[in-house]
Amino acid sequence: MxxxxxxxxxxxxxxxxxxxxxxxxxxxxxxxPKTAKRVKELASLHNYRPNPVAVNxxxxxxxxxxxxxxxxxxxFFARVLSGMEAEAQKHDQQIITYISNESFEREKQICDMLTSGMVDGVLIAVSExxxxxQQYDHLFALLDYDIPVVIYDRINLGLPADKIGVDDEKSFFDATKFFRAKGLEKIGLASAIxxxxxxxLRIKGYKKALKDEGAAMMATSTKPDDLKKKIRDLIxxxxxxALLCTDFESAIMATRIAYEEKINIPEDLKLIGYISREIAEFLTPSLSxxxxxxxxxxxxxxxxxxxRLDGKYESGKFEEKIIATTLIHLESTKF
Known part of the structure; x- marks a missing residue:
């Protein structure tokens, strides 16, 4: 047997x-095809089946x-969840929310729980x-248990799953081109991510828009004190x-450092950030x-x-949808 x-x-x-x-x-x-054949032959030889409990x-x-x-x-993620909740209600579906806290181990634990068959599918933004x-076996395990996965927001991962995100690369390409069209030459970038x-992707878009990638002036670090020092040096x-900030942390740091150094925004420094409108509108000056x-x-x-659940997508082929971002100009980009 x-x-x-x-x-x-x-x-x-x-x-x-x-x-x-x-x-x-x-x-x-x-x-x-050669590898796929080897895998399927061995799986057939050993009578491989996905977890029967989950399948049932x-x-x-x-x-x-x-x-x-x-x-x-x-x-941002609270607003994403709001959109999910509203759409799920239209389909009489309930959402169970889990927080990975950017932890690999916690994410693994969550995925292990979800393989029990308690959900129809999983939506996940993969932790930092x-x-x-670059260890994704816990995500492949979900697919192995026949649980559809949609990866959202953080999508440039080599995983066989449906994905949805925004045009991160194009957003900073367009933002950089905007500053160049206004005659600015010394355009910097700050990032904690x-x-x-x-x-x-955002850095890639920024570099693409420069005439010469050697002209890139970047402050990058995952350590707050180090990032502050580098941003201060740029300014x-x-x-x-002008400064493009890829994330909330670097944007807030930049505004604070400009204030401390008596650098006037937007007269001396133009600023664009990846930041929520709820915060951007209440900063002084307001942040584009x-x-x-x-x-x-x-x-x-x-x-x-x-x-995917309704069988509208072909097996083995995955949907990838990109939502266009919008550059909102507030006080920090006034000319």
Whole structure:
């Protein structure tokens, strides 16, 4: 009698990653036909089946969706969740929310719980630590248990799942071109998230818009004191004319440092940040910002998941939707 085998054991026998096995079993175009054939032959030989408990539970809908949020300090995710809730209610679905706190281990724990079949699908913004480690086996496990996954916001990951995000790269390309069209040459960038996907995309857009990438002047660090020092150097020593901030932390630091150094915004320094409108409008001066339309992102994430659940997407092919951002000009970009 053929013995049953787990996804992890299959991967070990084949000397490949769990993600490769999962992709092959889900007919991902990322896997070569030769590798896919090896995986499927061995899976068949050992009578591989996804977790039977989860499969049985998935025969009928639970009406529940699991949402994993990386942190609650960022109001962006609260607005995304609001959009998800509103759309889910239209479909008589309930949302269970989990917070990973940007932790790889916590994210793994959450995904392990979700493989029990308690939800119809999972919406997840992958934690910063998971992206640093580039370890995604817990996400492939969800797919192995036949649980649809939609990755939202932080989407430039090589995972076989549906995705929805915003045009991070284009947003900073356009913002940089805006300053250049106004005749500014010394345009800087500050980032506390340069090490993760969305930060890298925003930096890429900034560099693309410069005539010469060697002209890039950047302050990047995950350490607050170090980042402050680098931003101060851009403003006071390099005397930049404009600054793009990829995240809330760097934007708030920049406004504070300008105040401390008696640098007038917008007369001496123009400023654009990735920051929520609720905060941007109440700063003095008010801060021009990139509007990411988080409610729209959230509602679309639910729609994509339901389309997957209803069989509207072809197996092995994944949806990727990009929402256009909007540059909102307030006082910090007045000319």
């Amino acid at each position: 053929k013995s049953k085998i787990t996804l992890k054991e299959l991967a070990k026998l084949l000397n490949v990653s769990i993600s490769t096995v999962s992709k092959a079993l889900h007919d991902s175009s990322e896997i070569s 539970l998935k025969k009928s809908r639970t009406g529940t969706i699991g949402v994993v949020i990386p942190n609650i300090s960022n109001s 630590e998971t992206q640093k480690k 340069h090490h993760v996907g969305i930060g890298q 006071t020593e390099k005397k930049i004319e 910002y990139i509007e990411q339309h988080p409610q729209e992102l959230g509602s679309n994430a639910i729609e994509i998941l339901n389309n």
